[in-house]
Amino acid sequence: MSKKSNNQGRAYEFSYLIILYKEISKIRPVIINKNSSYFSAEKAWNTLTDDNKNLYKVSALAGINTIFDLEPLILDDSNDELEIEIQADDKGKLGDVRDILIIRQGIEWEIGLSIKHNHFAVKHSRLSKKLDFGEKWYGKNCSELYWRDIKPIFEYLDNEKKKSSKWSDLPNKEDDVYVPLLKAFKKELERQNTLNKKEIPKLIVEYLLGKFDFYKIIGIDNKKITQIQSYNLRGTLNKPGNERKKNIEIPISILPTRIVSLDFKPNSKNTLELYLDAGWQFSFRIHNASTKVEPSLKFDIQIIGMPTTIIPIDCKWKQ
Known part of the structure; x- marks a missing residue:
């Protein structure tokens, strides 16, 4: 902001x-x-x-x-x-x-x-090479698989930061950064939801709201x-x-009890859409929050659907 x-x-x-x-x-x-x-x-x-x-x-x-x-x-x-x-x-x-x-x-x-x-906007949460979003969002530490998936992305950003690169200098920030980071985030949410199906949907909404x-x-x-x-x-x-x-x-x-769908917004490389039961729907748009490259990105999280109540x-x- x-x-x-x-x-x-x-x-x-x-x-x-x-x-x-x-x-x-x-x-x-x-x-x-x-x-x-x-x-x-x-x-x-x-x-x-x-x-x-x-x-x-x-x-x-x-x-x-x-x-x-x-x-x-x-x-x-x-x-x-x-x-x-x-x-x-x-x-x-x-x-x-x-x-x-x-x-x-x-x-x-x-x-x-x-x-x-x-x-x-609902939240402006961040993802970084050290930030454990799982622990912060729903009290479950991110898995080793998540840290493995994001490691090359943030190593790339660290190298670009050392060169004082701007985000606009990157040849393809969407395919090199946004897409793989969102895929890692998506897989981790799905992984934790499989392990904690009764808790994760409710805890995500409570974190956001x-x-x-x-x-x-x-x-x-x-x-x-x-x-x-x-x-x-x-x-x-x-x-x-x-x-x-x-x-x-x-x-x-009513708070949600299950995740119905989590996937990329059609024709988008920077936004995921989360659909839950009871009418809850959210979008997660990832973006760089500064002119110069840094190993941290920010979500713009919006409610795109609410319960009829x-x-x-x-x-x-x-x-």
């Missing part, structure tokens, strides 16, 4: 924090926990023009109004103080993809929001809509309040 995109993402998170505070404080006591992530987001926010600040606020308000309909416990009548905070980026490495938390300590309740600005239920909120500027997707995999979202009732009902989604809600902006 470029520095500009990173700053825009942080600023967009900050817009949600200030709009949440403004709207909630009309109804009940609320505080913002000002941690290091808060100050980083505030700094990014202050780099925006006034026009962009207003745009982000309008986008955030559209999403937040619908979140209030989904989560009555946010505004439910009570004397306890509600807390909101931006989570540290390191939480993502621990399986928590939520950017903003809304917390009521008094009833031991919280929900999380994953905030995206103009993109739908995190260990906690959450709402993904995507601001789409060119369409002037904010889309909300509810990932209610454990039934912790959409709880009714004592006084307020939920205006929108969302179902619980995950119903996207498009919230139109009011300007």
